[in-house]
Amino acid sequence: MGKICFGVDLGGTTVKMGLFAVDGTMTDKWEIVTRKEENGKYILPDIAASIQKKIEEQGFKREEIAGIGIGVPGPATEDGTVLKCANLGWDVFNVTDELSRLTGIENIKVGNDANVAALGEMWQGGGRxxxxxxxxxxxxxxxxxxxxxxxxxxxxxxxxxxxxxxxxxxxxxxxxxxxxxxxxxxxxxxxxxxxxxxxxxxxxxxxxxxxxxxxxxxxxxxxxxxxxxxxxxxxxxxxxxxxxxxxxxxxxxxxxxxxxxxxxxxxxxxxxxxxxxxxxxxxxxxxxxxxxxxxxxxxxxxxxxxxxxxxxx
Amino acid sequence: MGKICFGVDLGGTTVKMGLFAVDGTMTDKWEIVTRKEENGKYILPDIAASIQKKIEEQGFKREEIAGIGIGVPGPATEDGTVLKCANLGWDVFNVTDELSRLTGIENIKVGNDANVAALGEMWQGGGRxxxxxxxxxxxxxxxxxxxxxxxxxxxxxxxxxxxxxxxxxxxxxxxxxxxxxxxxxxxxxxxxxxxxxxxxxxxxxxxxxxxxxxxxxxxxxxxxxxxxxxxxxxxxxxxxxxxxxxxxxxxxxxxxxxxxxxxxxxxxxxxxxxxxxxxxxxxxxxxxxxxxxxxxxxxxxxxxxxxxxxxxx
CATH class of the missing domain: 3.30.420.40 (ATPase, nucleotide binding domain)
Structure with missing residues (x-):
């Protein structure tokens, strides 16, 4: 297990991102714009680049990174396949594979945004x-x-x-x-x-x-x-x-x-x-x-x- | 893991029982009456006695018995506590502990009867x-x-x-x-x-x-x-x-x-x-x-x- 991980909340307007210590402390938080042009083809590369930049800024080593979790605005199956995210322009494809290829990070978890928010509230919110x-x-x-x-x-x-x-x-x-x-x-x-x-x-x-x-x-x-x-x-x-x-x-x-x-x-x-x-x-x-x-x-x-x-x- | 197990379906009129090989084959099936007198105090002892008799008849050794599963007509929590089974006269108690004490068999699983039937249908019925x-x-x-x-x-x-x-x-x-x-x-x-x-x-x-x-x-x-x-x-x-x-x-x-x-x-x-x-x-x-x-x-x-x-x- 690594030392830190990234939490990504992909919305129709902005992508919210957080850097977390594995004890659950959020140590950084930032946003980028969701570029929906050309059926949303820039979205995952933009996220990968932003994460890469953060890794370099903070000087993390690869083995220190536990993984990336991402919530997407539409149905997603357990293996990370999205079944169309209408408001991103996305068709059916596997987000886990794609984001792993773009970042070189293997442990990628994908969930529907509302489900992911529920998990967040259980972990550190109203549902503690x-x-x-x-x-x-x-x-x-x-x-x-x-x-x-x-x-x-x-x-x-x-x-x-x-x-x-x-x-x-x-x-x-x-x-x-x-x-x-x-x-x-x-x-x-x-x-x-x-x-x-x-x-x-x-x-x-x-x-x-x-x-x-x-x-x-x-x-x-x-x-x-x-x-x-x-x-x-x-x-x-x-x-x-x-x-x-x-x-x-x-x-x-x-x-x-x-x-x-x-x-x-x-x-x-x-x-x-x-x-x-x-x-x-x-x-x-x-x-x-x-x-x-x-x-x-x-x-x-x-x-x-x-x-x-x-x-x- | 043993060689055989028992499946028990406890109803308001009869208790249905089955003897299963661990590969899922039912090798025997029988019923006893559900004695509801005195708040159902005889029900679990009757079941234990019937199982004991079957074990002796068939000459099973203790280590050959993988366990007993029982479905009860009312809510049951994961640890085997029943929260009143109105039509048996039962109050709140732990069926796992009691049936384990009566039979000397440790691996006892308890479930609500409708939930258990659903599991049966998934295993070998319409939901295969x-x-x-x-x-x-x-x-x-x-x-x-x-x-x-x-x-x-x-x-x-x-x-x-x-x-x-x-x-x-x-x-x-x-x-x-x-x-x-x-x-x-x-x-x-x-x-x-x-x-x-x-x-x-x-x-x-x-x-x-x-x-x-x-x-x-x-x-x-x-x-x-x-x-x-x-x-x-x-x-x-x-x-x-x-x-x-x-x-x-x-x-x-x-x-x-x-x-x-x-x-x-x-x-x-x-x-x-x-x-x-x-x-x-x-x-x-x-x-x-x-x-x-x-x-x-x-x-x-x-x-x-x-x-x-x-x-x-």
Missing amino acids: GYRNLVMVTLGTGVGGGVILNGKILTGSRGAAGEIGHIKVKYDETDTCGCGKTGCLEQYASATGIVKQANRALEQYRGVSSLQQKKTLTAKMIFDAAKEGDALAVKLVEEFGENLGLALAQIAQVIDPEVFVIGGGVSKAGQIILEVVRKHYEENVMFALKNKAFCLAELGNDAGIFGSAKMVLE | GYRNLVMVTLGTGVGGGVILNGKILTGSRGAAGEIGHIKVKYDETDTCGCGKTGCLEQYASATGIVKQANRALEQYRGVSSLQQKKTLTAKMIFDAAKEGDALAVKLVEEFGENLGLALAQIAQVIDPEVFVIGGGVSKAGQIILEVVRKHYEENVMFALKNKAFCLAELGNDAGIFGSAKMVLE
Whole structure:
């Protein structure tokens, strides 16, 4: 085992990178731009060059490098094959082999970004101390990651933890980005929350502070609910109903120890945990009640932490 | 490793037992009655005595016995602790320790009966050749088992795979045995199917062969559907909608390779696979489409096979 490793979080706009001591301490952190030109052919070479530069700057020897972990924005199988990352322009290929060839480093671990973030939160974030965890990331979309016995559940096609597309409504007429209707993502993502609020505002006969906002955000809705605005309270309740139900469905399948809630929406804080827990309890059978719920703690760094952890486990 | 092992399937009425060579061949099979008197205190001693008798009859030496696997009708954690088996009268205790003490055999593995049956089907039944499998057992209730990388997913409280209590209807007024409403078990178990049929018959204005039956069974409904009876076809379609939706929700969480459908209801055969597959596909995201579906093959022996496999893996 080496002395240091790299954790890489490959996103559609930037690549976040972290340098870690094998004891888990992050000693450096930086970003490069994700060059998506020509079907993303420059992305891995850019990452390799950036890592190479860091190795030279810090004077590491080859044998001191334990490996590189990388989280990618799409399904990835256990051997590191990506099955298309639409927003990078990538087709099907093996990231492990390619990044190994480019860097000369053999130990390369590849994971889906949401799964990797879940592993990061288990390791040094909100899920510390647990080994069986479900993380749900409420951002522009809804992502998810399942950790069982301390390891990422990848699934047979790299699509485990796609909990944003659990169906929670049967009477929805609008279509989700995935082509289905009634997906959790349509109600619990930042965009989904705003969309539901705008729908409700059209119908609403009462007075709400939300009516004065030109462009609504999820934050405004949670803030208004905290101040007792009746419409906002109702919207937050509906958000909790949908997310709580989805987490209950997940528990019926895998019986985890804890749910970690992250992503931009989770910055609303305790109000999220309260409303989700309430509806989780209503929808889950006796043996699965009283699970732990907590907020994510690593923010945008969860991916680089989790990527490093894949190498170190 | 020994030469033989025992697989035990502990049910509320009988205990099924199998003797296996370590290559997986079942060489003997027998049953004893489950004595539930005095909170089930005789059950494990009876099992131990029956195994002891078989060992003596066949003249096995201690070192030839690889171990005993046992499936129990309730949640069981990985260390063999049962968390109440209501229909045996059992409270919380460690089955591994107790059965080891009674038999003098050290290698005892304990699992929930539905999980153990899933392992059996993976090993020598409908799921042969797969390592990531979900089994759903459609009997009096709906049971489930999840196998990941060839091993039972137990869950943090032994309640993984409780898929009979996934919520599939939001407008149900009747209560499930678990206390919730709208559980899969209310629509896809043998009892549930009959109940839904009786509900439909009350409202039905057309002519159906089901109207002539004094006491309906699930088999009658599937048989009538195969003959084109319009009401029965509609009922089977609704059954498929509910089960297909539940399996889609499961796939969004764990992305298995195959679904194995067993239990008495599954004797209806291919019609089940067709209708479930159709509604699964409607409810699952692109990356999870076209999964394998198959029927269970081991019938009532799945439990003893799976119990033996726990010892041999």
